[in-house]
Amino acid sequence: MSKREITRTSRITAYSDHSIAQEVAELIEEAKKAASQAYAPYSKFMVGAALKLSNGLIIRGNNQENAAYPSGLCAERVACFAAKAQYPDESIEMVAIVAKNADADHFKLATPCGSCRQSMSEYENNQKEPIKLYLLADDGQVYESESIENLLPFKFSDKNLKED
Numbered sequence: 001m002s003k004r005e006i007t008r009t010s011r012i013t014a015y016s017d018h019s020i021a022q023e024v025a026e027l028i029e030e031a032k033k034a035a036s037q038a039y040a041p042y043s044k045f046m047v048g049a050a051l052k053l054s055n056g057l058i059i060r061g062n063n064q065e066n067a068a069y070p071s072g073l074c075a076e077r078v079a080c081f082a083a084k085a086q087y088p089d090e091s092i093e094m095v096a097i098v099a100k101n102a103d104a105d106h107f108k109l110a111t112p113c114g115s116c117r118q119s120m121s122e123y124e125n126n127q128k129e130p131i132k133l134y135l136l137a138d139d140g141q142v143y144e145s146e147s148i149e150n151l152l153p154f155k156f157s158d159k160n161l162k163e164d
């Protein structure tokens, strides 16, 4: 009998708000705009996502809730599905995500939920180029993940469905 460990690690790079690239700073501003327009009357947790496509277009999304709670959708998937519905052949280069409580005056770190990671991972696999993530942290720092895979170790994908 043998035993071995298989380890996957996630790595985040934290940038002070002064040291992030201009295009990232702009994408975060777009995500803030999206968050301010979220439809979140139940959680009052306003999430905004803004993604940049390979054609340079920026697509915004925000969380859309519903009285039948599970019918709602997270900001990240609203943005990605809107982008892929309209521009199926463009790849997603980066996604910025911000969140705040409706009555708060500061933003709060929101790391994407498992379902959003799974959805974004499929697009990342298809396009064969990493999707970079930028998350606005509570203290104004920007957290960067170099890919979705970095945040989804031991991911499930279409490979799992195929016969060997």
Ligand code: THU
Pocket: 040, 043, 045, 047, 062, 063, 064, 065, 072, 073, 074, 075, 076, 110, 111, 112, 113, 116
């Ligand atoms: N939410 C997002 O939109 N993105 C996340 O990354 C985490 C959670 C939304 C779903 C729901 O509308 C509210 O935040 C509270 O969970």
